[in-house]
Amino acid sequence: AYCGDSLLDPEKANGKILACLGGKINPIIQGTGVQLAGAVGMILCNDPDAGFDGSLELTIPATYISTADCKQLFDYINST
Numbered sequence: 001a002y003c004g005d006s007l008l009d010p011e012k013a014n015g016k017i018l019a020c021l022g023g024k025i026n027p028i029i030q031g032t033g034v035q036l037a038g039a040v041g042m043i044l045c046n047d048p049d050a051g052f053d054g055s056l057e058l059t060i061p062a063t064y065i066s067t068a069d070c071k072q073l074f075d076y077i078n079s080t
Contacts, residue, residue, distance in 0.1 A: 003042065005033030014038035019073055021045050022064075031058035045070035 001007070003020035015038065020030050022045045034042045042062040065073065 003030040003033050005029070005036050008033055008037035008039075010037045015040060017041040017043060019043045019045070019070070019077065021070070027056050027062075028058060031060045031062060035060045043073070045073075 001019070001021060002025050003018055004025050008018075013034065018034050018037075018039045018041070020034065020042055022030075025033075027044055030044065031042055040061070042058070042060055044062055044064050046064040046066055
C-alpha cells in the first residue's frame, strides 16, 4: 500500500512496522505519514526507476527492499 499521511488508519498502524509501495509518493512524505500514524518503522519497496535508492535520510527507522522482494512480502501478507 502507499503510505501517505491521509491514507493510513492510526488504529491499525500504531506500534507497527508498515510495508509501503514506492514510486508514486515521495519516501520522505511516506515516512512522515507512517510516523504520524503511530507506526514505529517502515519497509519501503524500492523503485529504482523513480530514483529511490535508499540514500534518503528518513525520520523513522526504515529499510528499502527490491521490487521482487516486495512482491514476495505482499504475497505473504495477503495470504495470512
